[in-house]
Amino acid sequence: MEIAVLSGKGGTGKTTLATNLAFVQKKCILIDTDVEEPNSHIFLKPKELNRKVITTEYPNVDKSKCVLCGDCGDFCRYNAILPAKNKVLVFKEMCHDCGGCKLVCKHDAIHYEKQEIGSMYFGETAYGFNIKYGDLKVGAVSGVKIIETLKSSLVKEDLIFIDSPPGTSCSTVAAVKDADYAVIVSEPTPFGVSDMKMVVEMLRNMNILFGVVINKAGLGDNEIYEYCEEENIRILGEIPFEKRFARAYANGEILSNVFDEYRNYMQNILNKISN
């Protein structure tokens, strides 16, 4: 079963929840798809990691064959290849790796070269289950390919927790695609509610069942509870805002490992999900 943990708003507690649920569940795997800024491994402390480099391709133009006809530039939708006066300019970061420029080139002047966009890591955590995460190289524009690679190599084991990126754009879609269930982590503030609404819209479009965990409860107001009631959204649990939790989190601790109540919060959420 694949459970995605997402939020819309950043910093509501996705990684905290995903890592703690996995820690309490034990027999599972955690996939960190927040490849732009992955953090799960900080808490789960994998001992040894296998690394796989992820690449995309970009066009390289053979000057001896290129006649500067401009067909490649006309075709490209991403401004990644631009024939200029004397040569063809390639902006490899813009390239979406669609293969179109090579197809349209009548002079066989284009071939593709690889560029590294990041890596995938796999290993056993300090707590007896496995972690897999991606890390996007600084300067690369999109981590979607890494996220897709992370998810494609999944074996439907007992339980898969997906720590997703913030926001609601293509990276988050790639992370939660085909999940059996989604847990929205939000906070009881106007920004939390506003961003949650966008995630709810996205999940409904994708036909993914979901519930919400209200983190840092007590910090703000009741708007989020009213919203959940209006929309008939299931509240899976509430975790109170406590400075001691925040402090332990700041130091990279698994809260369920330090505080019994936190462990109980997690167990209750897991029970609610399995119903």
Next chain:
Amino acid sequence: MNTKEIVVISGKGGTGKTSLMASLVPFFEDAVIADCDVDAPDLKILFEGENIEEKEFIGLKRAFINQDECSRCGLCKDHCKFKAINDELEVEMESCEGCGVCEYICPNNAIQMNDSVVGKVNVSNTKYGKLIHGRLIPGEETSGKLVAQVRKKAKEIAKNENLKYILIDGSPGIGCNVISSMTGVDKAIIVIEPTLSGLHDLEKIYNLTQKFDIPVSVVLNKSDLSVNGNKGIKDYCNNYDLNIDLEVPFNPNMVKAIVNKEIPSIYDPLFFDEIKFGRFIENLKNL
């Protein structure tokens, strides 16, 4: 008029970008505000105003297969690098990246690339100036392009109205939307928190700003959350010759302000005095 652009970014989410940006606005008299966190634009919650312009944003095109003309040859599926055409030879919209290869390769002219509205750009008149905000339809791509559109609109307004500053609220992460929000700016304010996650993420976002040669100002938010965390951030900043230009201890009034839909620096001016917010702003203005 040489308009200065200042962006607020973070790497890690939830460090307080929007709260900080909102707190800055009242002190920049002639500014246009741009909310470039197009996945989750929140500034409008604190800066209500009359909507004076709304434009649809067309991202990439998307492929449409006319099933009547389709000969079921499957060439489109074979060539699609994004696995956006399924076994039934239908386009899966969320995977289509609009490259046009299928349209090119189809021997029957059965495929067309159509405009896809993926979001919108709004201009509002607020008490503190014009607010440009973009919103991406949840699940869509091309957030980098929409961010560029929001910035373009902001620049246009700044030029027409002779405004000194463009204040840009960025998004978390380091991807195309963040890159698009910071290219060419005069200053990037990185808001961080004193946590291990925060430190890890600071490294990446700082590296990104250096790749684009952007001058940086660091703000340490919730600074008294953790002694170890605080030290970790300060050690990193020392190693890279970075100053922490503003340190903001955790203050429940910051959240209270947001809950009341008020600007934090207006809600609790004494606190902002204590943290020497005025000096931080003066330094920002001396770009």
